[in-house]
Amino acid sequence: MSENIFITEAEITGDADADGPLAGRTVAVKDNISTEGVRTTCGSRMLEDYVPPYDATVVSRLKDAGATIVGKTNMDEFGMGTTTETSYFGAMENPAAPGRVPGGSSGGSAAAVAAGDADLALGSDTGGSVRCPAAFCGVVGIKPTYGLVSRYGLVAYANSLEQIGPFGQTVEETAELLDVIAGPDDRDATTREPPEDSNSSYADAADGDVDGLSIGVPTELLEGADEGVVETFWDALADLEDQGAEYHEVSLPSVEHAVEAYYVIAMSEASSNLARFDGVRYGNSGGYEGNWNDAFGRAREEGFGDEVKRRILLGTYALSAGYHDKYYKKAQDARAWVKQDFDQALSDADVLASPTMPVPPFELGESLDDPMQMYLADANTVPVNLADLPAVSVPAGETDGLPVGLQLVGPAFGERQVVRAASALE
Amino acid sequence: MSDDAVNPEEVRHVAALARIDLEDSEVDRFAEQFADILAAFETLDEVPEVDRDADLANVMRPDEEHDCLGPDRALENAPQSEDGYFKGPNVS
Numbered sequence: 001m002s003e004n005i006f007i008t009e010a011e012i013t014g015d016a017d018a019d020g021p022l023a024g025r026t027v028a029v030k031d032n033i034s035t036e037g038v039r040t041t042c043g044s045r046m047l048e049d050y051v052p053p054y055d056a057t058v059v060s061r062l063k064d065a066g067a068t069i070v071g072k073t074n075m076d077e078f079g080m081g082t083t084t085e086t087s088y089f090g091a092m093e094n095p096a097a098p099g100r101v102p103g104g105s106s107g108g109s110a111a112a113v114a115a116g117d118a119d120l121a122l123g124s125d126t127g128g129s130v131r132c133p134a135a136f137c138g139v140v141g142i143k144p145t146y147g148l149v150s151r152y153g154l155v156a157y158a159n160s161l162e163q164i165g166p167f168g169q170t171v172e173e174t175a176e177l178l179d180v181i182a183g184p185d186d187r188d189a190t191t192r193e194p195p196e197d198s199n200s201s202y203a204d205a206a207d208g209d210v211d212g213l214s215i216g217v218p219t220e221l222l223e224g225a226d227e228g229v230v231e232t233f234w235d236a237l238a239d240l241e242d243q244g245a246e247y248h249e250v251s252l253p254s255v256e257h258a259v260e261a262y263y264v265i266a267m268s269e270a271s272s273n274l275a276r277f278d279g280v281r282y283g284n285s286g287g288y289e290g291n292w293n294d295a296f297g298r299a300r301e302e303g304f305g306d307e308v309k310r311r312i313l314l315g316t317y318a319l320s321a322g323y324h325d326k327y328y329k330k331a332q333d334a335r336a337w338v339k340q341d342f343d344q345a346l347s348d349a350d351v352l353a354s355p356t357m358p359v360p361p362f363e364l365g366e367s368l369d370d371p372m373q374m375y376l377a378d379a380n381t382v383p384v385n386l387a388d389l390p391a392v393s394v395p396a397g398e399t400d401g402l403p404v405g406l407q408l409v410g411p412a413f414g415e416r417q418v419v420r421a422a423s424a425l426e
Numbered sequence: 427m428s429d430d431a432v433n434p435e436e437v438r439h440v441a442a443l444a445r446i447d448l449e450d451s452e453v454d455r456f457a458e459q460f461a462d463i464l465a466a467f468e469t470l471d472e473v474p475e476v477d478r479d480a481d482l483a484n485v486m487r488p489d490e491e492h493d494c495l496g497p498d499r500a501l502e503n504a505p506q507s508e509d510g511y512f513k514g515p516n517v518s
Contacts, residue, residue, distance in 0.1 A: 053499040189485040260467050271444060278445070280514040282503035288515050293445060295515035301447035309446055310456065313437065314463060316444040330470035336478040372462045 020066025056153020128381025135405025
């Protein structure tokens with residue numbers, strides 16, 4: 001069952017300091033987060049033999065907290081996918097739903113927690129890559145506010161959108177891991193000190209107290225969703241209502257354009273970020289015959305899989321002369337519009353709730369042929385990255401025996417609000 | 427790539443810009459898929475112009491010397507190196 005959860009199994013022990021908050025805990029780390037001396041492949045042939053000479057900031061913080069890292073987890077190549085099937089190292093099964101995908105792109109991290117191979121895990125979320133696999137594998141996953149967690153040592157896919165986020169079996173444990181990794185870092189100038197003045201930890205917020213909580217339900221995020229998923233979602237909201245929360249419907253008209261805007265921005269950033277893989281300083285080499293353009297073209301043809309090529313080419317196209325205004329500039333307008341819509345909806349609600357994924361986990365192999373269909377599965381998660389906001393996916397129940405996740409979105413640096421609301425569903 | 431169809435020559439052109447060699451079969455498959463994906467991206471035309479007043483602040487640090495990765499470590503992952511330098515293909 002646990003097959004292919006890890007690309008590399010390796011024990012990295014933390015500080016022997018038994019007082020660390022994660023002493024005695026095991027953590028699985030997504031294979032796009034750098035670990036000194038342990039290969040970090042990003043699920044790609046391009047980096048099959050790449051061994052980072054330094055640790056990501058989050059890895060240093062895990063070690064300082066006394067955690068034991070148990071391995072580097074399988075993922076969609078460079079984080080580009082929703083099923084973990086684009087990994088060069090092979091697809092994997094969902095431990096909570098046999099025959100189905102674990103979600104992606106951090107599928108191995110969610111599965112490691114679901115299968116009991118690690119107490120906790122780290123993933124990265126560019127357009128839902130922590131929340132989707134959390135929902136599909138029946139575990140908790142948090143996507144932090146942009147700027148809360150350092151990206152130093154995270155191999156970049158789309159820097160303006162991505163954050164490293166934690167997985168766990170419970171909301172409280174997941175929040176404990178967030179407490180360890182959060183906070184400003186000199187090595188990532190996009191990190192910020194959270195503006196709030198609370199001294200309490202994120203884990204302390206998991207007190208299940210939703211009495212008086214106001215929940216907005218964006219109607220657009222329920223449209224077109226699977227019936228069983230929607231039913232499970234409303235049952236979970238009724239549960240929160242019984243505990244004293246109230247809900248009202250809200251409208252976010254901008255999210256109708258979120259998937260397209262997300263993909264234009266993410267692919268554009270990817271085309272630039274992945275230009276560094278030329279096989280000279282690291283990665284798969286194209287050899288030394290012919291001129292450098294020939295060598296780079298060969299290195300990249302061999303090293304990248306289909307989905308990565310697709311995104312680099314479309315990103316290159318969207319940024320090319322004559323198309324920049326049509327695609328990239330309009331996508332930035334859509335991003336600003338999405339932010340405004342969320343700000344407005346969160347001015348009359350403490351949190352917003354929706355199904356994390358509009359569908360239950362796909363069958364293995366079901367979705368690889370139609371990329372656009374696959375991109376649309378991210379409809380409920382990508383708006384949150386466009387708006388830079390924090391969100392959690394928490395198990396809400398099952399439909400036909402398949403896990404369903406509920407997504408709670410809060411205002412910027414409102415991690416405690418989403419943690420508190422999510423903990424009431426356990 | 428025009429609005430109605432995506433022509434394989436244009437896929438080849440973009441692939442050349444991105445320095446990714448493609449097989450003929452890949453070019454044809456991508457041309458078909460890109461038509462679909464770009465048709466979806468066209469719907470961004472419906473997005474109104476939005477005021478983008480991003481709340482940004484400069485992050486500064488003192489300009490001081492600090493330790494960094496030494497040449498030996500930096501070269502560890504290079505497929506080839508020579509005399510402490512990365513070795514790459516011919517520039518011309």
